[in-house]
Amino acid sequence: MDDALEQAAPAVLAALLHLEQRALEAATPQALGFTMVNETLRLVAFRQAALFTSGAGGRLKLTTASGLASVAEDSPFAVWLASFVPAVRPAGGGCVRLDFPDAPAGLVEGWEEWLPEHLLLAVLLGPGGEEGVVLYARETPWQDGEVAALDRLHRTYGYCLHALAQKPLRVRAGLRRLVSRRAAGWVALAVLAALLIPVRLSALAPAEVVALSAMAVASPQDGVISAFHVAPNAPVKAGDRLFSLDDGALGSRREVARGALSVARADLLTAQQRAFDDLKSKGELAAAMGRVREKEAELALVEQSLERVVVRAERDGVAIYGDPNDWLGRPVQTGERVMQLADPRDAGVLVWLPVTDALNLEPGAPIRLFLHVKPLDPLAATLLQTSYQAVPGPDGISSYRLRGRFGEGEPAARIGLRGTARIAGDWAVLGYFLLRRPIAALREWTGL
Numbered sequence: 001m002d003d004a005l006e007q008a009a010p011a012v013l014a015a016l017l018h019l020e021q022r023a024l025e026a027a028t029p030q031a032l033g034f035t036m037v038n039e040t041l042r043l044v045a046f047r048q049a050a051l052f053t054s055g056a057g058g059r060l061k062l063t064t065a066s067g068l069a070s071v072a073e074d075s076p077f078a079v080w081l082a083s084f085v086p087a088v089r090p091a092g093g094g095c096v097r098l099d100f101p102d103a104p105a106g107l108v109e110g111w112e113e114w115l116p117e118h119l120l121l122a123v124l125l126g127p128g129g130e131e132g133v134v135l136y137a138r139e140t141p142w143q144d145g146e147v148a149a150l151d152r153l154h155r156t157y158g159y160c161l162h163a164l165a166q167k168p169l170r171v172r173a174g175l176r177r178l179v180s181r182r183a184a185g186w187v188a189l190a191v192l193a194a195l196l197i198p199v200r201l202s203a204l205a206p207a208e209v210v211a212l213s214a215m216a217v218a219s220p221q222d223g224v225i226s227a228f229h230v231a232p233n234a235p236v237k238a239g240d241r242l243f244s245l246d247d248g249a250l251g252s253r254r255e256v257a258r259g260a261l262s263v264a265r266a267d268l269l270t271a272q273q274r275a276f277d278d279l280k281s282k283g284e285l286a287a288a289m290g291r292v293r294e295k296e297a298e299l300a301l302v303e304q305s306l307e308r309v310v311v312r313a314e315r316d317g318v319a320i321y322g323d324p325n326d327w328l329g330r331p332v333q334t335g336e337r338v339m340q341l342a343d344p345r346d347a348g349v350l351v352w353l354p355v356t357d358a359l360n361l362e363p364g365a366p367i368r369l370f371l372h373v374k375p376l377d378p379l380a381a382t383l384l385q386t387s388y389q390a391v392p393g394p395d396g397i398s399s400y401r402l403r404g405r406f407g408e409g410e411p412a413a414r415i416g417l418r419g420t421a422r423i424a425g426d427w428a429v430l431g432y433f434l435l436r437r438p439i440a441a442l443r444e445w446t447g448l
Helices: 002-006 010-025 029-042 076-087 105-114 144-178 181-195 248-277 279-307 430-446
Strands: 048-054 060-065 095-099 118-126 129-138 198-211 215-218 223-228 234-236 241-245 310-312 317-320 337-342 347-354 366-371 379-386 398-406 418-429
Touching (some): 029 060, 029 129, 048 076, 076 105, 076 129, 095 144, 118 144, 181 430, 198 366, 198 398, 241 337, 248 279, 347 366, 347 379, 347 418, 418 430
Antiparallel strands (some): 048 060, 048 129, 198 418, 215 337, 223 241, 234 317, 241 310, 317 337, 347 398, 366 379, 366 418, 379 398
């Protein structure tokens, strides 16, 4: 083949040198594979080309095909070609011609469907052995000069592919040499020193803006709520009507009490008239007067109950309650809270800290509230009090209730807004901060 190569035209030699230069300039195996299956067309004509690289155990894998940016391994052509090339794989090195009449019996049908009649299999050899196989296909037979040129070119391809495949190994070897035992010791010392950096323990928990000194507005008596006179979160003044109870039953009782009082007064008048003529009737006069006073007291009680049907605000503030439709027509008992009156200037933060994230907290601990409506503008607050007992939170998780007051100069936040609060606790080293939860989980699991 070397004699045939020497007889090749200068144009062929120029193309050969150009392709060898391109192979040497390839920075990755993918770039080299593109050159093999596409740019080799400058040297010889072909219709299709495919590159197979050798993997573990010498197994061939289709990595690059001519005219394609990437190879779909599950396509019908790729599946058939992946079984065809290993079956006709040359035993030695160099370039081997394969024509359709020489095809194995089981591959004739697929070859006739997918490939032209004349194939050329070029084995890529490197210092460590076979690196892969390149398949070229076309309609005309392969000439000796073309085979010689391709044989020479694929020797270069093989060495370049071997060098690019070994490059990551050299990098890893250099890194292993760089990280020597002494360097590893310094790294371990640095990590240990970093674990001793003091940090402040903290936890994240859901939070809500609340009124710290809100006044509960409860039902003054048993009844059914008939109407609300203020909207939720609406400002009210002292004396404004808040809500009303149904007065139908009380109105009927008042009419009955008035009728009973009229009867008692008539009986008293009759007793007084008979007392002038009959001394025995004077004894009934005191009983009649007692019945009048009783009926007057009953009427006064009913009228007082009617006055309490309309609940009014005792001070200025904001009426806080849920949907009015949830309350209308609902029976309430005496003392049952219906709404709250809150002072917007006395807003604070209520934090539900899960038991699993609990910290040792002291009054004055800093709190930062990140509202959902303004996540980039946190509000600063200080801890006022914590509950001594965990209770189910709004999300059903057992949590501690924490209350905090916003700092001076913080912008006013509307009561009812929700967000996430970051609560800072005691100082500890970074190692304890990172391992606190794993240690707690380990002790819970092992019981140690």
